[in-house]
Amino acid sequence: MLTANTDQLTGRATGALFLAAFGSAWFALWLVATHRLRPATGALVSLGLLALVLTGSWVLRHVKRLPPPAPGLANDLRRRRERRVFGVVNAVQWSAIFFAGWLLPRLGLTAYFTPFIAGIVGLHFFPLARLFHYPAHYITGGALLAWTLGCLFILSQLEWQASVALGAGIILWLSASYSLGQAVQVLRNTQPTSAPK
Numbered sequence: 001m002l003t004a005n006t007d008q009l010t011g012r013a014t015g016a017l018f019l020a021a022f023g024s025a026w027f028a029l030w031l032v033a034t035h036r037l038r039p040a041t042g043a044l045v046s047l048g049l050l051a052l053v054l055t056g057s058w059v060l061r062h063v064k065r066l067p068p069p070a071p072g073l074a075n076d077l078r079r080r081r082e083r084r085v086f087g088v089v090n091a092v093q094w095s096a097i098f099f100a101g102w103l104l105p106r107l108g109l110t111a112y113f114t115p116f117i118a119g120i121v122g123l124h125f126f127p128l129a130r131l132f133h134y135p136a137h138y139i140t141g142g143a144l145l146a147w148t149l150g151c152l153f154i155l156s157q158l159e160w161q162a163s164v165a166l167g168a169g170i171i172l173w174l175s176a177s178y179s180l181g182q183a184v185q186v187l188r189n190t191q192p193t194s195a196p197k
Helices: 006-033 039-063 073-106 110-132 136-154 157-188
Strands: none
Touching (some): 006 110, 039 157
8 A cells, every 4th residue: 555655646646547548548448459349339338438537637636745755865866767667668668669569570470570569568567566665566467468479379369359358458457446545545644734736
């Protein structure tokens, strides 16, 4: 469970907003792959995304009620290190995805592209879990990897894109919901020091 720490709550909420957005993109891919993208289905995904965004925005706004983190060299160095490692992890992730997008079609392995992306996204959660001391990222990364491998071994190639996309969307939205739920609970149990701006 989170404690009332401004940096952690802000990080969880910001991360959850990214997970919500990318989860929505996976849902959109699933809808396109299954020919179900219509105004009604698009509206459902948009409503789910809106609920997560509003919750994340509420958390970020109410974090301002908490006392700021203690100033000091140790905190500054930790934040700098986190930003640097986070940047490296994401640069490696996106480089691998772009390289696979270039290489796999040339090898006649286009069907593997969507599972590859989901696998890389799953793997990138492991260093982030360690970096941010957030064990839930291990679960998110492990679930993405297990789902992707399950699709590869159990389903036909024709089903890979839609099935991987649906599972990835569900996993990312669940992860975002969990992070935001924890943050909301902490904020509701914390005495504010001032009203949010």
